[in-house]
Amino acid sequence: MNEQILxxxxxxxxxxxxxxxxxxxxxxxxxxxxxxEIKGHLIKARHNLDFLGEIASSFNDWSLVVCYYASYHAAxxxxxxxxxxxxxxxxxxxxxxxxxxxxxxxxxxxxxLNKFDVQDLLFYAESKNKxxxxxxxxxxxxxxxxxxxxxxxxxxFVNKVEQIINES
Numbered sequence: 001m002n003e004q005i006l007x008x009x010x011x012x013x014x015x016x017x018x019x020x021x022x023x024x025x026x027x028x029x030x031x032x033x034x035x036x037e038i039k040g041h042l043i044k045a046r047h048n049l050d051f052l053g054e055i056a057s058s059f060n061d062w063s064l065v066v067c068y069y070a071s072y073h074a075a076x077x078x079x080x081x082x083x084x085x086x087x088x089x090x091x092x093x094x095x096x097x098x099x100x101x102x103x104x105x106x107x108x109x110x111x112x113l114n115k116f117d118v119q120d121l122l123f124y125a126e127s128k129n130k131x132x133x134x135x136x137x138x139x140x141x142x143x144x145x146x147x148x149x150x151x152x153x154x155x156x157f158v159n160k161v162e163q164i165i166n167e168s
Contacts, residue, residue: 009097016097023091032085038165041077045070045158052151060147067154074161081165100164
């Protein structure tokens with residue numbers, strides 16, 4: 001998802017609702033209630049972070065792939081706390097925006113949950129783009145400074161998700 005569409009989703013509630021309804025109609029977003037799945041996706045996110053620590057720095061392309069999947073599993077666990085499951089990154093992002101970025105929660109609720117801000121959502125969207133580059137392009141070398149920043153942001157994102165889930 002590009003930044004322009006993300007900004008539209010953040011600022012245009014009608015557009016966000018239309019996207020979510022589209023994903024529901026296509027059965028990409030489903031209603032589900034499973035504490036087991038919440039825990040399972042958090043375990044998978046942590047597992048990916050553990051693997052991230054094992055990857056040699058010469059494999060920065062694979063580090064980016066692992067960062068994305070750690071973030072994605074964390075995001076799936078978070079939307080499950082609101083009764084949703086998603087089969088796509090974009091649909092997951094829409095639910096994150098709806099439920100954790102100003103959605104139906106009060107300002108106090110959001111502060112208590114340490115809500116996502118634009119930077120968190122931009123990181124999550126950007127991690128998908130970086131993962132696609134690392135997975136599908138022929139490029140194998142990525143700047144270590146950029147990869148290290150993404151690694152740190154991934155750890156912070158997973159920690160934030162765990163904190164939100166533990167406080168709810």
